[in-house]
Amino acid sequence: MxxxxxxxxxxxxxxxxxxxxxxxxxxxxxxxxxxxxxxxxxxxxxxxxxxxxxxxxxxxxxxxxxxxxxxxxxxxxxxxxxxxxxxxxxxxxxxxxxxxxxxxxxxxxxxxxxxxxILGRRILGRQEFCRFYEEYKTKIKIRPGWWAMKAEERDVVTFNLKRLESWLKIVQTSKMLKPSFYQPKIELYKKILKKYGSHQPMEFMHGHLSPHDIIKTPSGKYYLMSNFLWSYRPQWYDLAFNLWVHINDLPEISYNELDDYIENWLVAYKSTKMVRKDKYFERYFWLNLLERALGSILVDFGSVKYPAEKRKMVRVNFERWKYIFNKAGEKAQF
The missing domain is CATH 3.30.200.20 (Phosphorylase Kinase; domain 1)
Structure with a gap:
């Protein structure tokens, strides 16, 4: 469930x-x-x-x-x-x-x-997020999950292909993207997912972990919001999701600066004990970011009609996630 x-x-x-x-x-x-x-x-x-x-x-x-x-x-x-x-x-x-x-x-x-x-501030810095993350992952029991898995939540490939089905319904309804544009990306994603994601574990986690949903109070306590969204997701999805939100909040920057930004977050993630223990972390991280990139292209910035004042940054993010999709696809196969 x-x-x-x-x-x-x-x-x-x-x-x-x-x-x-x-x-x-x-x-x-x-x-x-x-x-x-x-x-x-x-x-x-x-x-x-x-x-x-x-x-x-x-x-x-x-x-x-x-x-x-x-x-x-x-x-x-x-x-x-x-x-x-x-x-x-x-x-x-x-x-x-x-x-x-x-x-x-x-x-x-x-x-x-x-x-x-709950009153406080969002946590935005990499090191502070990682300190929070280690506490969240080590002091909150998530194995086994808090309720039984559905059939489609038992393996990453099935789970992500099911999500892709829901995205395609939205894309086909909006008719804002041409099949000739998105179909090759979908086929590439499926190929990479099936080849490299079949052994990636599913884990129970907060499915919306990001600076928008973590509040730090003046007393130093962290509060998780949007608790409706605890669920089973691919391992390390929460770290990719956090970065996805941060990237969407960035101003227009060069792709070299974007590469550095992603790398700095990766370095921070790899400073945590649990990440260092997983020799497959980078592959799974890039698979998750690939999924976030495809969802951004198809749905978030490809199938939504935004008001005029937001359209410039929507176009920036659309192009940005096309770039990240290609990069993540290469990294996931390395």
Whole structure:
């Protein structure tokens, strides 16, 4: 079982129309006092496809966060949070505590929970991220995972080909890319994946590990957000995902500078004990980055219509990930 996002793209979602109705019901049921909406989870930026919404407000007189989950989760986020604390021995890495919850119900079409408000800053530096990562990987028990694997999660090749299927549906729906452009990349990816990814392990992890989802408080504690996204992923996917987010946040730079940027992150990753123990780390890392590059080309920057003010950087990122796709493809086969 796992909670995913893009697989829901084709579903009819009504949160954009019914958020106020859902909120009114929750206020009556829980006593939450909303102050303002602070985030809306749009699937591929589509305003008609919101899967969740978050409000800041008060609960029993104290600051709190309300998350309304419109997409049906396989595992409710409050349950994942309970599993985190059951499996964690860390005194440094935490997740927000849940005060109140209303499990997802088919009849009402949503679930929700109220949790503590976490204030702090994002961690952006390589060394600080690696210190956090070692704590997260060594003090939180992830073997075996917190729930049973689905059949398609048992090996990397099957898992990634299944993800590719969902991307192709989006690409074919958007019609923004020509098959003559993307089909050769898909065939190359499949060839590399099947040849070099068949022995890569699947691991349970936070599937969205990035500076946007790690908050460091003034007291030095780290809090993981987006806990809806714990799931099974290819080994070292979390490190590739973190770099993927950082690269997407970069300004326009030369490809030589981009090469140096990636190499500096790799050096930092290889400074951690667990990475140094894995002689296959670099191959698996590049396979994961290859997957992130293909997803960026096909979906994130190839099938989404962005507002005019963002289109310049969208084009920069599209070209950037084409370059990284070629580089990662070569590195994964080395």
């Amino acid at each position: 796992s909670n995913t996002i893009l697989t829901h793209y084709a579903k009819k979602l009504e949160l954009a129309k019914k958020a106020d109705k859902f909120l009114a019901e929750i206020i009556q049921e829980s006593g939450f006092a909303p102050e303002k909406e602070i985030w809306r989870g749009l699937i591929l930026g589509d305003n008609k496809k919101a899967g969740s919404v978050i409000y800041i407000g008060k609960y029993k007189g104290g600051p709190a966060i309300l998350k309304i989950q419109h997409l049906k989760p396989v595992v409710n986020e409050p349950e994942i949070i309970r599993l985190f604390y059951k499996n964690s021995k860390s005194q440094k890495v935490f997740v927000p505590r849940v005060f109140f919850e209303g499990p997802w119900g088919k009849k009402r079409g949503y679930g929700y929970f109220i949790s503590e408000l």
